[in-house]
Amino acid sequence: MSGEPPVRVMLSALHGAGLIELAQYLLGMLGALAARQQIWGLALLILPSYVIYTAFKRRKEMYAVTRQMLEIMADAVDLRDAYTGGHSRRVAEYSRGILRELNVGGPEADLTYVAARVHDIGKIGVPDAILNKPGRLNPQEKRIMDSHAERGAELLARYADFARGAAIVLHHHERWNGRGYPKGLKGLEIPFGARIIAVVDSFDAMTSDRPYRSALSVAQAARILSKGRGQQWDPAMVDAFLRHLAAAQPAPAAPLSDAASIPQTASAIA
Numbered sequence: 589m590s591g592e593p594p595v596r597v598m599l600s601a602l603h604g605a606g607l608i609e610l611a612q613y614l615l616g617m618l619g620a621l622a623a624r625q626q627i628w629g630l631a632l633l634i635l636p637s638y639v640i641y642t643a644f645k646r647r648k649e650m651y652a653v654t655r656q657m658l659e660i661m662a663d664a665v666d667l668r669d670a671y672t673g674g675h676s677r678r679v680a681e682y683s684r685g686i687l688r689e690l691n692v693g694g695p696e697a698d699l700t701y702v703a704a705r706v707h708d709i710g711k712i713g714v715p716d717a718i719l720n721k722p723g724r725l726n727p728q729e730k731r732i733m734d735s736h737a738e739r740g741a742e743l744l745a746r747y748a749d750f751a752r753g754a755a756i757v758l759h760h761h762e763r764w765n766g767r768g769y770p771k772g773l774k775g776l777e778i779p780f781g782a783r784i785i786a787v788v789d790s791f792d793a794m795t796s797d798r799p800y801r802s803a804l805s806v807a808q809a810a811r812i813l814s815k816g817r818g819q820q821w822d823p824a825m826v827d828a829f830l831r832h833l834a835a836a837q838p839a840p841a842a843p844l845s846d847a848a849s850i851p852q853t854a855s856a857i858a
Contacts, residue, residue, distance in 0.1 A: 611640050647749075654747050655702060662706045669719055675792055680704040682788035683781075685832035686825060700781035703756035707785050710740025710757070722799035737761050738770055756781035760789060763820045783822040787813065787829050790821070806837060 741758035759782040766774030817826040
């Protein structure tokens with residue numbers, strides 16, 4: 589589904605759910621052995637079953653509370669910038685559209701959605717003067733702004749349940765051709781969820797007003813995504829997102845009046 593190496597996917601899944609799966613399998617095997625010996629032996633498993641159920645129930649509740657807290661923090665980051673209010677929510681919904689087009693569901697889809705909701709959470713450590721600067725950032729300011737991916741990953745890494753999400757947040761500014769940041773990953777080295785967020789994050793940035801430029805139309809942003817497929821973005825993700833846009837907006841867009849004035853990459857206007 590993701591295009592990632594199977595071994596990496598299996599190791600990630602084992603890291604995220606290995607303890608739960610191991611406990612369930614052990615309990616099941618003990619139950620089978622007890623039933624073969626003496627059926628009443630199953631009664632001995634009532635207490636450990638209850639303990640495991642309670643522990644996993646509490647873990648699930650803790651995950652839900654932590655997720656809600658992180659999403660509130662992400663919304664707070666968006667609200668610091670009047671021009672990007674609701675950005676994280678839109679990116680998450682766009683990501684969901686790509687996932688549907690790719691027919692990806694289950695834990696992998698949920699992980700990508702949550703990572704999209706909090707992908708800019710690292711901006712909570714970026715000064716307002718830089719975050720809300722009404723113009724282009726100088727090189728030093730850009731370095732600080734670009735550090736938000738690493739800051740966000742470091743924050744999420746503190747929560748064991750979001751370890752895989754931290755990797756997605758860390759790499760959501762990588763480029764398909766290896767010229768992104770912070771690690772210069774390329775192609776399928778970039779986590780699946782990060783490749784999705786890279787597309788929709790750029791699209792939302794292009795179609796949002798900024799202090800130094802007006803928003804592009806959907807048609808203009810779609811053209812830039814098409815030009816950058818295979819260079820800046822994963823071609824499969826771009827194609828899936830354009831299909832999603834076409835389904836959501838079936839009416840043809842108005843022709844572009846001045847194609848020469850449209851930036852050729854998202855980085856030129858983000």
